[in-house]
Amino acid sequence: MKATAQAHPNIALAKYWGKAPGPANAPAVPSLSVTLAGLTTVTSVELDRSLPADRLTINGRDEDATRVTSLLDRVRREAGETTRARIVTTNDFPTSAGLASSASGFAALAVAARAALGLPFDPTRASDLARRTSASSARSLFGGFVELDAGDGTDRDLPAREVAPAEHLDLRVVVAVTTEAPKDESSTSGMNTTSAHSPYYAAWLEHAPRLYEEVRRALLARDLDALGAAAEASALAMHASAIAAGVVYFRGATVDALAEVRRIRASGTSAYATIDAGPHVKTLVRAADAQAVAARLAAVPGVLRVLVAAPGPGASLVADR
């Protein structure tokens, strides 16, 4: 009746932005991500017959449970159960701020919810389940390097899958945190505005799969420079599609940190930036360069702090305390 799971955010190297047509909350383009160790969401789901509705607490604060209920309802249907649940989740990193807390959050929720309702641990089933509420969270079920196909307009299962394990590539992600505040515009809202109003959305849909193929090929070849160049191009193309619709996730420090990454690269260190739907800059570097790059990014005005994350594991059940 109670289960707890943990999951880690993932950073898309080939970005997903925009939904496929149809009812299934599937991405319009394929994506490829790395799951990060070190940033952790822990979520417990406890069934409680006394509750009239699901109750959600994030980092000790009551929050709107609408999206959580949409996921739980699917699990309850599969388990033949109707009992409502108390969901308690904690992040050890900023929430709703472009650090993929919704990815780790829905991944952990999917695992915990299935276990609390008596269903077996099955990352692929949980990935499809999480994807139906938060598409990018489907990738956090798996560790290392993970891909998620584009939807085909049907309601078929669409889970993510591992492309390569965490140790496949000598990679660190240096996260330059530029604010601790939640972002002004959610990914869903920004995506909807982009797909409705960007003059470049059609071109993004056409171009993104090519960038995904470049990222995938470079990853399999363990070529950090080719991977980083394609990842930076993917991030810039995604943001450009949004900017052309008036959706700007960048802050000043975002642009200044991006410029610093490019200066680091110009000085001979392999360093490539990626930016999600938020203001932080994530820099892809070799492990041996991570500390030096972190120090340079920490010195950029507006960068509040810097985290260094390695490729990490997928979601898992943890013992209840």
Place this chain on the structure above:
Amino acid sequence: MKATAQAHPNIALAKYWGKAPGPANAPAVPSLSVTLAGLTTVTSVELDRSLPADRLTINGRDEDATRVTSLLDRVRREAGETTRARIVTTNDFPTSAGLASSASGFAALAVAARAALGLPFDPTRASDLARRTSASSARSLFGGFVELDAGDGTDRDLPAREVAPAEHLDLRVVVAVTTEAPKDESSTSGMNTTSAHSPYYAAWLEHAPRLYEEVRRALLARDLDALGAAAEASALAMHASAIAAGVVYFRGATVDALAEVRRIRASGTSAYATIDAGPHVKTLVRAADAQAVAARLAAVPGVLRVLVAAPGPGASLVADR
């Protein structure tokens, strides 16, 4: 044998970005600008039979004269003259920093060069002449609100023309200067990279003429809000086409000033941002709001100073001193 002209920068409300195919340095899309009073380039051209090559001085420093010579050669051909010239130009605002110093510079040069070589003052002829070296400079020959058509692939004359005089619209442009340094990448270089590598360049070529039509319609209707919305959309679409090719003219302060413009607008004051191929933010406001908006922008960290400019006159000959 010596003539001096002055001209003012212009700020495109509907942006030009990218060249038409063909030899004539014509823009790929139509544009519409406002010429600004208050920022002035003064250029003198003096023929000197002792010179083996044209000599260019900008703000007291010797500079490469290649592009200046390309313009002068056309005038010399028309005038049946071969004598080289000493060109002295001064700007009372930052040079090559995204404040359209090349626009005012080549406009003033075209007027001064024609006069020094004995050709009559003719803004339309001078506009076509200037355009062949620096397309956006064609618009600075005229005052007020000025448009320049896209090229058609031929070498025909393509001068700008006035759409409405300076007093047509109650407008001020608040320029938030974010650096006094020259920009890292010239407009020409950024344009070439965009047209060669941006996945969105084709969509830009298709979309920009629609934004130009919106700007033109709003201008003729004296509708500052519609004009501003279309101008901001044009600027963001232009930058987005470049960003997707890895060309980033924004600095941190650019993005922070843009966000401040949007906050000003959200609080009820008509204020719309436009950004050229450089880091400064130009805000379109009513004259009565200019000082308040200037004060808010001056308070943005990274904004060094703020200029307020009204629509101004075209290029003209000035008496030699």
